[in-house]
Amino acid sequence: MGTKIPAVGKLAKVYWTDVVGYTNVAASTAKPAKAITIGYIHKDASDYIVIATSYFTDKVLTEDEREGDFTAMPKGLIDKIEVI
Numbered sequence: 001m002g003t004k005i006p007a008v009g010k011l012a013k014v015y016w017t018d019v020v021g022y023t024n025v026a027a028s029t030a031k032p033a034k035a036i037t038i039g040y041i042h043k044d045a046s047d048y049i050v051i052a053t054s055y056f057t058d059k060v061l062t063e064d065e066r067e068g069d070f071t072a073m074p075k076g077l078i079d080k081i082e083v084i
Helices: none
Strands: 011-018 033-044 048-055 068-074 078-083
Touching: 011 048, 033 068
Parallel strands: none
Antiparallel strands: 011 033, 011 078, 033 048, 048 068
């Protein structure tokens, strides 16, 4: 993957291709969906990133125990990232 991942904590707009499942449709209609997710870079692992779209502020012990709304994306599905 050639896209540079911003530092953890940066607010970013992530352009990516989402996997989509189809049932009872013509095969010609099945295709991945382009998506945009906006949030904080929460984690940068070797093969995926985690974007936090919301953080809950109560009882934060460590970043791994932090609660909120997260999207995990394989790096191979990311098309582009813009820091906001």
